[in-house]
Amino acid sequence: MTASIPVADGVARRPGAAILALTVAGVAQAVDVSLNNTAIASAAADFGLSASQRSFAASAGTLAMAALILTIGTIGDRYGRRLTLMWCCFALILGGIVTALSTGFATYVLGRVITGAGLAGTLALSIALIRTVAPDRVPRAMSLYFTGQVAFALPLSVIGGALIGVSWRLGYLVVPVVGAIAFVLNKIYVPRSKAVHRRRSDPVGLILIAVALIGIISGVSDASEGWASPTVLTRLGLGVGALAGFLLWESRHPEPALPVRIFADRNLSGAVVADASFNMFQAVMTLQLSLLWQYLYGYTPIEVTVGQLPATIAMTVGAFAAGRLATRGQPPQRLIQLGLAGVAVASAILALGGGDTPYWVFAIGLVVGGFSRMLTETTAGQFFIDVPPADLVGATAASKPAVGQASFALGLALSSSLLYGRIGHGLPDRLAELGVTPSQQSTVIGWFADGDVPEWARNNDLFDQVTAVARDTYVDAYRLTMIVFTVIFVLFWLLVCYLFRGTSADA
Structure with missing residues (x-):
């Protein structure tokens, strides 16, 4: 190629x-x-x-x-x-x-x-x-x-x-x-x-993209605590504005640091979308599964690490398989599409998780997700170094981790917002059904937030009911979050299929 x-x-x-x-x-x-x-x-x-x-x-x-x-x-x-x-x-x-x-x-x-x-x-x-x-x-x-x-x-x-x-x-x-x-x-x-x-040097373009990435990544990273925060809005506004300025400047500069027109290549633009997808999946899988296991299953941090080992092993196999399949003539576009489909399937499997889900269900999702993620990343990576002209390989390759960082931060923020937003709306209603008054709710929720429950409360039937309600609310929020991201990954897959339409024959 x-x-x-x-x-x-x-x-x-x-x-x-x-x-x-x-x-x-x-x-x-x-x-x-x-x-x-x-x-x-x-x-x-x-x-x-x-x-x-x-x-x-x-x-x-x-x-x-x-x-x-x-x-x-x-x-x-x-x-x-x-x-x-x-x-x-x-x-x-x-x-x-x-x-x-x-x-x-x-x-x-x-x-x-x-x-x-x-x-x-x-x-x-x-x-x-x-x-x-x-x-x-x-x-x-x-x-x-x-x-x-x-x-x-x-x-x-x-x-x-x-x-x-x-x-x-x-x-x-x-x-x-x-x-x-x-x-x-x-x-x-x-x-x-x-x-x-x-x-020629392009300091204006480089400054604009630096401001854009700092603004977007820092803004998104803080957005899990509220997208309407003035700090978040200011950072995101600055980042998006700088990104728009970067795109406009680079399109007019005679020798831009990163010619934005190069991303009109359907293979490269498809690789960018794929890069955003699997990095977002990695963020969601790592964070949400870790929290679920610690909150509902009582896993220690080392147990969480060991529990996610199937994904790590599968990632190694996926990277190796990408090279073997490419050597045997499989078009890279087809491998990327297959990998992104696997990411969506893995997200759907992980959405089945709950308070009593056996570990093997999670293990299947981790294996499918780890293999698919690395099959996609390994294959998509070649477009970042194959497509650009020889004098822009370094700059174009640098855009890959830049996209990855931004999408990873976005995955963390969106999944946290969905999860805690759902808990914030669902838990008060369920506590009210148990007869817990609004003033009592703030006290009870404080116990769970601080991890300091009075001994007298532990020996109370109401406490057991509140605990069960909290667990159910968390599971519902987790499942909704994973379902929403499954839909997002399906949309990413459809977009990549559209971008790669008619390109395989040229690979």
């Missing part, structure tokens, strides 16, 4: 080792997300952070990554993708060390921002460089890349979690080790790669 590439590339003498090097660089982002979510609570407690400080500290790396990802992809195109990736590996080392040695809020945030910049480059450029190291075997290389991503992320996250148990500071040193290994491997095995034609 990929034609000859007029870029200043070297030759990967050992393509397998080069793909391994890129995989190690790319896996840093998945590991960082897992470890940061675990370590932030301990770090915040040590520093005595307020709720707003903790929220900002937790998202600083993500926002930095979103703000810089297209800029770093463009720098890679202009000055060298391998060189830029190696500098980003160094940023991972520096950022992790600064975070681990931080003495307070300011230095902690500084370390996370530096790490976010490193993650932006290692993720975007490791994908872009696949076109350099395996120009005639992109589907196979993408399969190996994503299979390795899943396979490496799990043990590294487990090791990091164990280190966090000793000290949260040790957990932040895992990504620097990954960055150091990636630096060495990419220096040895990955050839130089940059565009022959250095395009």
